[in-house]
Amino acid sequence: MLLGVNIDHIAVLREARKINDPDPLEAVSLVKRAGADQITIHLREDRRHINDEDAKSIIENAHVPVNLECSINEEIIETVLALRPHRATLVPEKREEVTTEGGLNVVKNKAVMIDIAKRLKKEHIELSLFIDPNSAMIDASHEIGAQWIELHTGLYANIYAMLYSNLSRSRHSIQELELDRETLHVKLIEATHELEISAKYAHQLGLRVAAGHGLNYHNVKRIVQIKEICELNIGQSIIARSVFVGFENAVKEMLGLLR
């Protein structure tokens, strides 16, 4: 199982103070030294964390491949084509969201994505599509010619947190998941099953299957067991753990669970 470390959250800390520290570029060599396989960054339209300069210096200096997540907005796509990361992962974006809320509607945006796929191919940039575990989205991703899909694990992670952590007793409790434990348990089984069958289906079609969003040192264990998933992209929980054990150790601890 490959690990892509999402280092956006280092830039989140920097932007909270609006200064130049911590610098996500410093994480680049540590990701490799810890033994992880990829760096993931998300260049948001509003540049709320990673900015163009970060993306440029990370791509130029990383000794592991860089997976650049981005929306299908034309200004962003032009920027990504010029940056030439190893892979571009297309994701949906809403200005007001705290984090990526759902998967990309590949069916609805198929024509735009076919055009983007052609332009990325010309620059030798791999294409991945960040989608919900859903067969219609997988079929459309395959038809577009994406090499990868990344399954959105956010729903699974949210249910897991409401069931097995104190989230439901905190001010960040997820209202729509304030349900009795038995219902949450059934929902967790369903969400896990959706991820399993989607990974299997996409793998049969020849797509490479990644997964990510909201994965942490607890909930990752069930996802690691899905053998068709060959890569996880994990950010927030690793950066959060770094506060207590250091960045390199936090990456190594996650790798220990993956391998």
Ligand SMILES: CC(=O)[C@@H](O)[C@H](O)COP(=O)(O)O
């Ligand atoms: C697409 C995705 O799952 C990650 O990029 C995640 O969204 C981290 O970025 P944000 O914190 O900007 O949402």
Ligand SMILES: NCC(=O)COP(=O)(O)O
């Ligand atoms: N694509 C998922 C990702 O990059 C990391 O998401 P998160 O672990 O920060 O939720």
